[in-house]
Amino acid sequence: MVYKEFTKQEIIDMDMYYRIQLINSLGGFKSICLIGSKNKEGQTNLGIFNSVFHLGSAPALYGFVCRPANRERHTLENILETKNYTINQVHHTFYKQAHQTSAKYQRETSEFKKVNLNEEYIGDIHAPFVKESKIKFGLELEETHNMMNKNTILIGKVIHVKVEENLLDEKGFIQLDKADTITGSGCDAYYKTNFLERLAYARPENEDA
């Protein structure tokens, strides 16, 4: 098998667009979620993110990466202002609409209207959920961490969960392929999935993997 290799210096010297594609492809498949937020004036915002990660279950915590605030970052501004947001899974039926939220709309434009997805409100949670999403949760901002490249990692506590009942098994597991949740790679590639299996808790004695 023929391999292509890039050294530290070649990565630094690489054409910027080539490096963006290459580096974004290296880490495997990505979570694709829509993050809903609303400022104090009631202006809603919806943005697609591919860096949502699970941090813990007790307390229930999720993180995601926000790009530098050197231009308008409506999601980041709204969350810092209200401490409140929603994360909504993206399914095959609306992944193109989800992608379109990445366009640079003006602050006074709601991506919900522009891409034709519906706002949904639950209890006293300030931020909008995506009505079309089958698996979604509300969060309260707990921590922010500043990264060396001026990105910010936001950590939030899960304060509400809403899931289509037929996707949830008796032990709390949700089979995401049944929901037609999509995954992504690079900056702009989308995929469906086929379930392989769930593997048993690994112990040192089961070595015949």
Added chain:
Amino acid sequence: MVYKEFTKQEIIDMDMYYRIQLINSLGGFKSICLIGSKNKEGQTNLGIFNSVFHLGSAPALYGFVCRPANRERHTLENILETKNYTINQVHHTFYKQAHQTSAKYQRETSEFKKVNLNEEYIGDIHAPFVKESKIKFGLELEETHNMMNKNTILIGKVIHVKVEENLLDEKGFIQLDKADTITGSGCDAYYKTNFLERLAYARPENEDA
């Protein structure tokens, strides 16, 4: 459609095992990677992680979450000691072996041997790569960030990339389904993927998503 909902208090009061499954399922599909490391004495370690995320491409940075060091965490200890590690994509041919690396082996046991994957060394990079992986990269530790739940986020700079040449297009993009890279959800579910498409850079004027 019938939904199941869980309030903030219900999430706190939930059976621990149910909460682990539920909360782990919420964020969508996950990157599944093997992280290779080696301590100063030459003892290698290989661990499966589902929290690898892209942080930036200039400089080229990746992050991942390490659980609390309240018991032996060989990957974390090795990386803090040597500032050096590798991230290797997991393909359909060896995902069961990758899963088995999550068993609690003793420090003096190398998961490479136990699960029958091969170490590969590139240049002067101290940590082992996974020979069987088609897409892999070496990193230098740049930053650590302590989270409220005692997890640590490690941020590393990409210092070497090795990719099967036939997977890489002329613009730097790698089509991961062609590599049979797998994705995961929850704690233990694995999936193959089917490519849908790459979408064009979104602009406000293309509203017909």
